[in-house]
Amino acid sequence: MAKRTVAPDSELVAGLTRRQLQEIYYYLALARAAEERLEILFRQGHVHGGLYRSLGQEGESVACAYALRPRTDGTGDLIAPLIRNTGAIFVMGGTPLEYFRQYLARGAGPSRGRETNIHFTDFARGIIGPVSPLGTMMEVLAGAMLACRMRGEDRVGMIWCGDGQTSTGAWHEGINFAAVQRCPVVVVIEANRWAFSTPTALQTRAKQFVDKAVGYGIAGERVDGNDVIATYEAARRAVDRARAGEGPTLLEAETYRLRGHAQHDAQDYVPADELEQAQARDPVELFRKRLLAAAWATSAELAAVHGRVAREVEQAAQQAVADPYPEAEEACAGIYTDVEIRPPWTRLEAPDPARA
Amino acid sequence: MATIAQGTTRTKPDHVRKTERGEAVTFLEAISEGLFEEMERDPRVFILGEDVGVYGGAFKLTRGFSDYFGRERVIDTPISEAGFTGAAAGAAHMGMRPVVEMQFMDFIAPAYDVITNYIATSLWRDAGPMPLVIRGPVGGGSRSGAFHAQNVEMAFFHTPGLKIVYPSNPYDAKGLIKAAIRDDNPVIFEEHKGLYRAPHLRQVLPHEDYIVPLGQARTAREGKDLTIVTYGMMVHKSLEAAATLEKEDGLAVEILDLRSLLPLDEDAIVASVQKTSRVLIVHEDTRTGGIAGEIALRINEKAFAWLDAPILRVTAIDSPIPYAPTLEDYVLPQTADILTAARYLARY
């Protein structure tokens, strides 16, 4: 995994150096390649649960996370990612190997085969893994950042929420708590037009999500989430505000979910022209063109990025496939800190219900 | 009721016409048919839930319903389980009979407040009956992880005023969903997703309108040597075990399929215990606080003198449902566990 390095060259745009701009491109390419490789593994039957793509949303995910201060020693910024934040997880130091092992339910994976898709937690790198019920993580991240603030740590928490998730009671209670307590939180709304098959118009009558910031009394910004530079700049401002003690920002990133909700969803409810238009606004492709046009990267440099990404992804995928599942008996471990969960009595060598 | 909007097409969706054509239906199709027939029969019945309309639900159970009945009777809601369950309560007050779909029953949790504090107490508060159904997929075994696999019955079992239904086969599922919709009490209706499309469970159902009354168990298999009290997916694992026990051990196992968990058919349980004197309770739900505890105590109260052996249970271990196949299979009760437990009991 690449380290965030201090670039030797000067700032070109949005305070980013040539090296950083190319690093952003690396994360974009890595997220996309990892998901594409996972799709192949899925078709080969290696993935048991649902597979969720972030195709078309890599831009906002990577750009927002890139505005954070990742660390590996548990002192850096925190993220609460969702299914479409493969990119953000990589920016924080998650690896393709972890990603594949997690999806493939491998025993050596970050959740030891317990949890699905990107549901894993690593406080060292500032990743608070989600549970499926939407809204919960908004509350949890508010509290995590409350604790940081109480201890005088200048850490920032970033959460990604789908447009659909904003309809949950939990989300409302969480963001309101963060607002009232001025928690250092950046709330990224991934406004990708759909929540499974439900269009945004059936989630909210608000014209735009950023309008909700007014209701919560917090800062709000709206940005083209497929414009990597603009999104990075907006995220940067929100992170700076949070770190300066100015409380949460609601950052609406307009983007588009180019695939169905999950692998099983053929998205036939999506109007064809809408999809076509969105495809023309692929954030990775837009960023690639911009890098080249502004001479922030050469095609040779970008080719090298893709070469590196392909190697890393392939190696990780093969390693994960070769890895075993967890041992069945591991199921009894880690449910309590101090209470033993015994194996089913029917599976004891001499079955005895009294020993259950 | 004339003002309730109609849909854009009067063609019935194909998957609710199988019984009409004399074809066998899956568990899922049986529920679709039951829902569809009740909506045709009674304009007060309407559906709300996430993605139930245009998409037809995450499992496509209401596919085509919104075209037929109109989008006002098949409402795609915001992601707001608490909100739309509460709204269903309000509509029920006004004489409607809402059917709420939870995309996965795990997500009923945000609605726990309105269900237990408002809906379940409505009649008792003299605020009127609550003729509504909350239905959705439950259960593990599909490698979907801890939040798409739960069985929710015991989260609601101790709430007076609720009914809980958990069918195991297409015939019962259709009859029970229809009965649940016609019932004047709030009903939580659990559908094991492992049964939805299981091909071997397909049944040809009666042409005529029928219901399966709530609160009545069914003898899924007659036997004299021991009773397995169970429901849902575990009925099928128990049947599998019983066939083996008959062949290999010469044991005649009786299987009681509870069908309704609340109210519990105590009479049927007691009658079977009096017949066999040995009882094994099998449920997929976790062990501690599982329904086995309640059933065992009822047997203790009503049929203690008939028992020849301790009452035993086979359940999931007290763990969230893990994702990895090795772990999930370990956590959930398997046919082999039922075999072992039944043999232990028979020898006792």
Ligand SMILES: Cc1ncc(C[n+]2csc(CCOP(=O)(O)OP(=O)(O)O)c2C)c(N)n1
């Ligand atoms: C409380 C709750 N209800 C329902 C679901 C099922 N569900 C999972 S994702 C999803 C749609 C989410 O849409 P959105 O928030 O817009 O995120 P997107 O998938 O577009 O990234 C639904 C309904 C859930 N996870 N949690």
Ligand SMILES: [Mg+2]
């Ligand atoms: Mg969305």
